[in-house]
Amino acid sequence: MANLAETQTTEGVPVANDDIPQAIRIAAERVSVFYGEKQALFDVDLDIASHSVTSLIGPSGCGKSTFLRCLNRMNDTIEGCRVAGNIKLDGVEILSDALDVVQLRARVGMVFQKPNPFPKSIADNITYAPRIHGLATTKADFDAIVERSLRRAGLWDEVKDRLDEPGTGLSGGQQQRLCIARAIAVQPEVILMDEPCSALDPIATARIEELIDELRQEYTIVIVTHSMQQAARVSQKTAFFHLGILVEEGETEQIFTAPRDERTQDYITGRFG
């Protein structure tokens, strides 16, 4: 916690879309993904900056979700999926067999397209991961984690009186914030979000976008989105994928105002995709 507080004071100043040089948290080199015989991703090189929001955009099936799932090795759970290349998290190779996936996923959290709270109580949803990783032992510690995570996800005031009720009973937007709270309960360094707002209404979406903007002060966030407005609103960096190839990446403002590649231009102006 002390560590985090420090980070907040030194880097917590809202970072605008300017050119302040940022530390690189994740460095992907020549990443290719194969589903059986089919290649879904071709030699992607992408650096993800610390304490910022990077959005991955592109038409359906372009490989952006596949790339996202490489970052916490969720592709391991898919039968017949093979990943080649190098991905370094803080300089440590995460694609090697020697790496413990459990520890990696504790450092790289993930929020999914559809809110997926466990059919447990709200409190148990939050304490699930800390319990597994042995982050706390006493009830007081767990209570503190629940409160801190829910506050951080902006859900505390809405659910503090019904922490024992099932998480599945919340509204869609609340469920998604519960999933975010669940992800940050283990204090990860990176949070991956796979179209976190696509199942939500505009008000809930606005609430989540606000939250993402707050969270980037503490966490490195990578978000896949289909909404170009959302990418423009929440992210500092944007990467455009097309047919499994990383076409262009850069500052969000530059991508949306002066794209270098014609395909990016076509996509953001709505000519295809």
Added chain:
Amino acid sequence: MTFTLLTAVLLVLTMLSYRLGRQRVLASGSSVKDMHSLPSYYGAYVALWCGIPAFLMVFLWQVLEPQFLRSITLSGLGDTARALSETQLNLLLNDIRSLASGGILSREPDAAMTEAAERYSTWRNISTALWAVVAIAAAIGGLSYGRRLVNPTFRARPAVERVIKIVLIVASTIAILTTVGIVVSLLFEALRFFGKVPITEFLFGLQWSPQTALRADQVGSSGAFGAIPVFAGTFLITIIAMTVAVPIGLMSAIYMSEYASRRFRAIVKPILEILAGIPTVVYGFFAALTIAPFFRGLGESVGLGVASESALAAGVVMGIMIIPFVSSLSDDVINAVPQAMRDGSFALGATHSETIRQVIIPAALPGIVGSILLAVSRAIGETMIVVMAAGLAANLTANPLQAVTTVTVQIVTLLTGDQEFDSAKTLAAFALGLVLFVVTLGLNVIALRVVRKYREKYD
């Protein structure tokens, strides 16, 4: 005219009326496009008008004729018949009927009987002819009435559809009524039993020896109908069976749904389900000839006395039989847990076994409990394995190495062979059956409710 011939005539008339109805609407001059319904509906409509009243008449005849003939025959017998008891009267009527058709009699026919037999056959011929005429008249009347209604604007289709709906309702009601009938017959026989043996003695008695003596001077002539040892045996064997089936079934379900590759699962799951298709008699051989001697030998080698028809052998084999019930249903409910739950858990850094224990099993628990309850009711009602492997001695014991008996075994032994249906011994089978039915019905209701509640959660 015989019944078969009459039915054939009526069927021909019905087919004819279909053609007539169809022809009539086609002959009306308007094209098929302008008609309210397709021509075949008009045909079907007339056929229904022809067939339904006629077959109703035949049905009525079948129901009423015996009553009618009986009263006609009896009316000539006079006071002698009135003095007879119900059973004697039935016997007399049977003889008269045999006399009329030239069969074998139980006594020498006297003059009154010969006369009654003649009257019987005369009236039978008359009534048969009469009803045949009535049925054919109903068919022809219905045909001409239905045919008169047919014209291109007539709404034949809704009328036919309504009849189809009624037929479907009747079909489903038959299944329900049969169930009700089974329960009622069980109930009445059981009540007769409780008239002979008090219900408290049956439910709470600790002695089960249903053999009643044929002569008063034989040993054990009274019989004892305390059902507790029998039910205790059933529960002992069920518990042994579930101890085998639940862990193996559940673990194989977890392996198949969570760890096995899709190809392995596609091969192994049907193989496991073959276990459910093996006839229980074959399991019975297996229990009596392979497993029971094996346990006895095993017991001897460690100095334990194992009965050759031990509860253990029957229970273990029954457990093997039940494995597919547990594994197949549990596999389905575990698969029904959304992939999103697994992804959510993996993404938080949980291992596969942590995910299974803490997310998937709790989420699938109601369905798993439902599948186990269904398996339990299956085990309680299972008959053949225990008949062959569990024995007949009604020992009240919790020792699985001894021989016990079960409810189903007792029912089988009480009712096989020639039995008098008014002794307490035979009627006890119905009381046992009733209690067994209530227990399994209760378990099934609970299981189905639990499973349904679970289904609502993810759909």
